[in-house]
Amino acid sequence: MSDFSDELRPADPQGPDILAQERRRSNINVSQLAQHLFQRDQFLERQKKILKVIQNRSYFSKKNQLNLARPDRYHLSLARSKELRRLALQYNWDAEDYRVASYLVGEVSPYALHTLMFSTSIREQASEEQMKEWMPRTENWEIIGCYGQTELGHGSNVRGIETYARWNPNTNDFTIHSPTLTAAKWWNGSLGRTANHAIIVAQLLLPDDNGKPKSYGPHQFVAQIRDMKTNKPLDGVVIGDIGTKVGYAGMDNGYMLFKNFRVPHKALLSKNTGVSLDGKYIKPENQAIVYGSMTFVRASIIMESRLVLARACTIAVRYLSIRRQFADRDDPAGPERAVLDYPSVQIRILPLVAAAYALHYTGEAMFGLYWKTRADIEQQGDMSRLAELHATSSGLKAACTLITADGSETCRRALGGHGFGGGSGMIPLNTDHLDKPTVEGDSWMISQQTAAYLLKRMIEAIAGRSSEPIDRQFIDYLESRNSDGLYDIYNKDEDIVRAFKDRVSYLAYKAYERRIIQQQSWTDLMVELHRLTIAHSESILVENFYNAVFGGRSNLPLASSTLTVLRDLFRLFGFATIDSRTTEFILSGTIPVQQLQSVTPTILELMKKIRPHAVSLVDAWSIPDYLLDSALGREDGDVYNALWRKAHLENPLNMDTFNPDFRTEEIIMGEGGENARKRVEKLALGVYGHEQRNGAQSKL
């Protein structure tokens, strides 16, 4: 489609020249910093290797996906998932390679629950015998599994699910049944159209001494749910996809109802729990183990969050360095300035650049804690850190997913109008990740668990007992809280850490006063308990960041110029967080009112220092253009040509000409009013199945 636009180019300065200059003026060694961030698991090597395999294959092209109808998005996504599996076999990818490949494709696949929750449940909850039966078929993908826990009527409160599995003493099997409509499994990924097997979470009902069914709480059962030949639901099961939603267009989140559906005795996953053949319950040794996989999922979410935030920041920093708008108000005749040079833009973006690094160091620390705790349990049966792990991971999941969800929306808004276009790369980024504060434990709900843990530790500390790391912090606080131990956060970096910790201790002590001394109801304290958890999580983020860039363990293989910038990022993260929570710092006495006046000026000053390094700091996250899929954020900075090509050459809507006259029903020029009416009515009302997918042809 050649026309006079072919000869035009964007006004100067050109994006590529600007980014080149931005990169020249920072003394950060980007490839060294990238190696430092991704030292585990050879991530960068894997990314390079896999990118080469997938990025030019037709299925993996992203250029048309935002134009597709939702059902077609599923078709495409299933085709990609299958191809990815075939490629994994062909190129001998290991599990980590496969994970990197999924990350690069950048959408949630209909196989996702098979590789994640289904496999994990089998691995962690199946007895040895069950492992033998299920693991090979699962690992060879002979079966496709999903995980059926959440129901129409119950999400956060797993104990409230209604689906039950009743033990039949005569036939030695279970009847899985949905007593109500709200018992329908709901939102379960990969279930809607794909999976032929499922982990089914159901209330285990065993007969009591009088033969009446008694619930032993939710348990996991593994069962086939669809016919292996036809992929139709088995008798006694109704399954379907729940429909459109925010993001996840390629994933078939599903629903499922059971009517007296029989599964054998061996369907109950029984590594840690079980039912004897005479119908007696076998108690798990430690209930907490059962929730191990949930903790792992939460830790992974934190690590994922950092890359999502880094991706949003990459787009924002690169584009806002290139975008020019307005001259300096004090030099109105001067040239237009880069948008990122305005403090009113910096204050929205640069603290998020810092936050991505904060999340990184805490993510690394969390994984360390997770594997250490697991090793302690498996090797020494030592479960002493399980409560801490659960509480910490819950609180961090809450805080980090909120930072990322709010942060990526903040980035989008800072992009101005172009942030709303398909060329921004922000659409899948936002829609597929906004749910993170909600899924795997709503952030406002699980924060209560963390607060309960902190309150318990405060009670111990007040009693003078200390057995977990946080206790020491509380005891120190109790000893010194009446002395005038104010901190100098402007001149001593370690005082920033101390201020965050004292704020937690103060809030925990307040919670103790209200709950234990004044005997207030838990419900009335919920708002303050949520704030306590967020404060604790922020304290962990600040401390891990501090330890990484100042601490003894920080023999970082980084040039000192890089380390200097990372330290400014630490300060910026600390001060920006303080600025958004001043009340608590003031009430806890950790920061005196007189110090408040300097918070904003300090932030402004730090941003000035960090600004020249902004592009390098996002470059280090090494997010390839294929994943970014963003005209605004592309590595070479050729923003406007890319936006133009996408609109002018790749938009299917531009291939038709339309009739704008209201006096005729004709829509596409030449199709005629009557044909148009029939065609559009089908679009409006939905004529399902093949007929609808081919609906457009009826007009010819």
Added chain:
Amino acid sequence: MSDFSDELRPADPQGPDILAQERRRSNINVSQLAQHLFQRDQFLERQKKILKVIQNRSYFSKKNQLNLARPDRYHLSLARSKELRRLALQYNWDAEDYRVASYLVGEVSPYALHTLMFSTSIREQASEEQMKEWMPRTENWEIIGCYGQTELGHGSNVRGIETYARWNPNTNDFTIHSPTLTAAKWWNGSLGRTANHAIIVAQLLLPDDNGKPKSYGPHQFVAQIRDMKTNKPLDGVVIGDIGTKVGYAGMDNGYMLFKNFRVPHKALLSKNTGVSLDGKYIKPENQAIVYGSMTFVRASIIMESRLVLARACTIAVRYLSIRRQFADRDDPAGPERAVLDYPSVQIRILPLVAAAYALHYTGEAMFGLYWKTRADIEQQGDMSRLAELHATSSGLKAACTLITADGSETCRRALGGHGFGGGSGMIPLNTDHLDKPTVEGDSWMISQQTAAYLLKRMIEAIAGRSSEPIDRQFIDYLESRNSDGLYDIYNKDEDIVRAFKDRVSYLAYKAYERRIIQQQSWTDLMVELHRLTIAHSESILVENFYNAVFGGRSNLPLASSTLTVLRDLFRLFGFATIDSRTTEFILSGTIPVQQLQSVTPTILELMKKIRPHAVSLVDAWSIPDYLLDSALGREDGDVYNALWRKAHLENPLNMDTFNPDFRTEEIIMGEGGENARKRVEKLALGVYGHEQRNGAQSKL
């Protein structure tokens, strides 16, 4: 599709019973409150009348629209727009009726810019002669117009646009030209596929004394851009739709480039400005008038914002009253509690319920100010309040759109998992309104204009001069700021208003100190100036709310029980806002540190009082189920049955069965691997035009 799910119903208690009970326990007279909110323009009568006409017409069914591909959404939306115009003629709707109809359809139509910006520009900027030429054709929809201002390279900074219109002295016409790619008009609504005419904003270039072109800044030209028969772009114009984006799926936001495109002398809209036939510039009397339509658009955005927020609150309050999750932690054996009974949920929703009312009263006040200022100008040529109007509307636009965009996302998250489903009704609500802080003046950008105004007024006040309403506030502040005039916000409602005002005066004075006395650069002050504008806007919101429910003008036709609740809403809005901005209240000395401790407890107490009325307070907004399009928020409360029907009976994806086995490329069962591959490749790569729309048929 009959199956055993037909017999199931949700677990008790049933949603309809719960909502009935919620409505019984509030003594608010809902229909009286609704009449009070919508007293202007017979809104409720219009809504009822129009709903009856459109809600059962097939084009206006919303049940399939989220399943559609983006091009098909445009087809449907254009068909709806045409039908709406035909219905308007058939039923004799006036402009206000038509506006209500568009509101109820709930999407931005491809005709939207014709009715809004195109008509308005003609009306406000055309000379009498031009009016005669254009108005009848515009009002009869013989032509469809759009508004071409924003460019690929310039949005906020209108003065920076590159498209120019050069006066040709020999031919007495203008050449409109795009010198670069970034000069491409971009994002302009209705332009992409629909409009045949456009207002084109271009730099007016006239020859100076030496015959060299000199720019007189952006001016509006009206011109035909597409052929009236074929609807193809005229020679010298390239036009297209910019592609996918967040929301606005049915709107054809477009791009446009010009190559030496000639338009006649009379194309320049010249009510207030112009070019004489000998090429001399005719200055506008007051430049501010030219931007009048922008001010009107901003005022309308504020009024729209309140209804968007009210809609999000309606869905949230109704569903969260119905949703049960967890028993009371202090009564674990008790029944599960309504989610809205948890303070951790209330604190996210109830302040937004209050904010919707706050926006309402300020919106009403703003419209009053707008019409009064217009009348003053037109009747007495009195432009003295224009600066205030512009500053106030800019600041309020910034603050109110941020409140609504953040607020509706907060509502969605509070809904838990179901908030992300298509059945929530939140998808169009969020995607079509998240852009409001960005469009028609980015909130962070236009807030600078308001701050500049406030700074100017502070300079006047310090000089002891007073000519505008805000000056009095500043002078009072300057006189009393060193006295210890602390307020009792907990016991005196008027002190809440005073505290908000003093905070503004303090921030304005600080800005004065930094800018005028310390001579700091404007850029360095941007963050604080933005905060000043937000503070001022919040102060206006608080004051108008106070005046409405306490003030002399508040002879509200409301039962005292209703007024009591509205007063608590005022307090909640005030305290929730204070809670999020404590630093400024403390630094400005309006609220002493000792008072901080009580902010949260006061909020919790107010929420307890408001909670029983929550459903009635959202009912009063009278948002019909047709507009809500929400299983969660439906008026009758039958949430779970509605979610089930939508998923089980209306989801096209469920009409096909899929092949989950990775070893074959087959996607739909039975279509065969090779057919599937060809079909899916087309989906991935996009094969444009008719061929793509009918792509699916190739597999048959």
